[in-house]
Amino acid sequence: MNRSTLPQRFVRSSICLLVCLQLVSSCQDHRPLTPSVLPADVAHAWMQMHIRLTLSTTGYNSIVSNRSFGYAGITMYEAVLPGIEGSTSLLAQIGGNSLTPSKSSEQYYWPESLNAAMASLTRQFFESTSAANLKSIDSLETAYKAHFQVATSPEKLLNAETYGRQVADAIFEWSKTDGGHQAYKNVIDPTYTSPVGPGFWVPTPTASPILPHWGNNRTFIANSAVSSQPGPPTAYSEDPGSAFYAMVNEVYMTSQSLTKTDTITARFWADTPGNLNVPAHATNILSQLLVTTNQDLFKAAAAYARHGIALSDAAVSTLKTKYTYNLLRPFTYIRNVLKKSTWNPVIPTPPHPEYSAAHAVVSAASAAVLEKLFGDGYKFSDNSYASSYGVRSYNTFQEYAQEAGRSRLLGGIHYGPSISTGLTQGAKVGTMVNQLTIK
Template sequence: MKKILNTGSLLVCVIIVFLACKKNDPFPRPAPEHHSDVATEWMKMQMRLTMSTPGFNSIVAGRSFGYSGLTLYEAVVPGLPQAKSLAEQLNGGNALKLLLPNADKHSYYAPASVNAAMAAIIRSLFGNTSPANLKSVDSLEESFKAGFAAKAGNKNLAESAWFGKKLASAIFEWSKTDGGHEAYLHVTSPSYIPPTGPGKWIPTPPAFGAPIHPGWGSNRSFIPGVPGIAAAPAPMEYSEQTNSAYYQQALELYNLSQKLTKEDTTIVRFWADLPVNYNVPAHATGILNQLIILKKFNLNEAALAYVQHGFALSDAVLTVFKGKYTYNTKRPVSYIRSVLNHPQWNTVIPTPPHPEYPAAHALVSAASAAVMENLFGKYLNFTDHTYDNLYGARTFKSFDEYAKEAGHSRVLGGIHYPSSVKLGLELGKKVGDAVVDLNYNNNSNHHKSFD
């Protein structure tokens, strides 16, 4: 998609290439073309921290990628004449605008700003991480700082780092007001009492734990109006009658569970939130990382990719949890054990402790896919190498195929009904499209462009 070109023809050719390959034209900027490694390495660091920091489940992790993506993007804006801060377009963003440092298109050295900003925002977001993890954050920051010495003057580097730190501080301060601050410390709510009645969620095996993050759907979204744009309609009517659609979908799920292949179980585990795996937002970010490196995105391009993807992940999680706790529907394992009378039946992987409808994997993956489709093109053939050593690589013909497999993995695992996954995919695309529709450019005639 992206080619190395002679300097004289760079701008024209890049514009032609991207217009030819993608639905939109978000990236054509000829200079400065800083390498994206400072962005990709910090995102890899954040992915690793989600695996080893208590409380960073998919819900909390999704939020963290939204704020780190915003921090990364805002750190490169001062060096891009046509780029604009996103603050005024965000939900509650006027308060953020008042907090942000005034850059005035200053000639900061963007990699130094990004390095300082990402180190600072990750330390703040992962406030309960281990000393060993913090030492890794410090080491990565110092490693990049050492490499910048030959590329910019000391004064410029110091000013650039100052801007990055002030920026991260402002964004973290704003994040405290969204309803999810330090959610890793209170995953469950002692004051929440789940509604009871036919078809309502009940604790599931093996842990029979309390429902997690029941109030998450009331948090502030990044994109205004997203919970309404992608609101889940009422689910299928609950019934225990053998001729009902509800009973039949449970029976079909049970029958499917009796004939799973080795490939089916591999797919289930590949996309699962298991201790040896990344959670859903971290895995999706890993796919984006691989593609940014493969397509040789520069730092500016990577920044736009990460902010869009981070917003999509965070708002998708918020949207799906609003739906889950609006309807509080029973999980398949509860229905199959009691109504279908298979009391020993188990899912392939543990059922997460929150209501069934709509399907979170499907909704989050579809939002991720919608953003990546806009970035890389609709029919990009790509391979996900996240778990080469655990499960092997998986190749997809499109981003839609990736999202559908991630969603279907939950059906194969016995976690969700197909109808819930189908709706999740539809709603996730709406979230991703809403993110892409923000104006990333001062030129209102190119509202989806970074140029």
């Protein structure tokens, strides 16, 4: 299989699944039966656009993308918030300044507010993307605006467009102060020097340290990164009888007995070219669930906001851990201590320290939010790679997070204890995010 075609294949299949089918069915007439029920297709379309842009914009690795999904979700929610009866500003709960429209709620068409807000924010976050991508952003905004003209008056449409842009501009200005502004331009910090010594992480020849100060960024939930920090990793040792040696040996022995299913699992969750990155994959799962359960615009915006905040804060938490302990990767220990000089992992070793396992942290935070949104014991399927790796099904959201975490051991890039710790760490972040009042 030619993996280089996966992004194009994903964009075609996902946008058709999550957007076009809705436009053809529920959105042929965008006038809802009651004022409180509005289709969510515009929210899904913009989130799929966001996923597409993280695939094709230089510098948008998983870490940077986690942050962008956070702000995208918040923007969606704040853009429609005045239309939600009894709602509470999310910005006021996470350190930002709440926004208030100048007119009564009835004077706005809220789908267009979200459309205008997301178009504006997306252009600002992805200012460096290709001309073709920028044209796609314009086209999506224009298409929805034209679509909404049959559903409401020109005055309400203009009011909503103006307010949506105000929301996006305010949130983007606030985002500039969190420590991650334009990080896609400076993924590698040339001034950073990794600590040297036994047990410390050694960057592989093609992997310079990325975003070593990300753990100091402002989180949406105050102190969520600090309060979710785990204790130190297993003490380093080269003694064959030590816990550390056994931990690494598990990775090596697993690599020697991988089944075809194991390899597919490792590659299914891999953050590699051709695949979705970690937050894009998690967000795509959420999109599928929202479409399957037919959530309306307000519920979808609220879900994207809560989930995006969890992804972003989880990334800050795990990067803080990684550059606090700077633990070496299995690649280094297996080659240098176990003397397996030709050993290679199934998937490439990421350019940052091993502990804690970032995929486990982010997936567990995602799972905690999904469990709040859809309930404990909710069975679902992930169709993100239906045409390549196949459909994968889960009995619970915890099962999804655990498989995503274990995939890193199968891939040869993380130790078992780092994955277990990461799952606990991410669940703590998710629990904190779930305390937010989001209707």
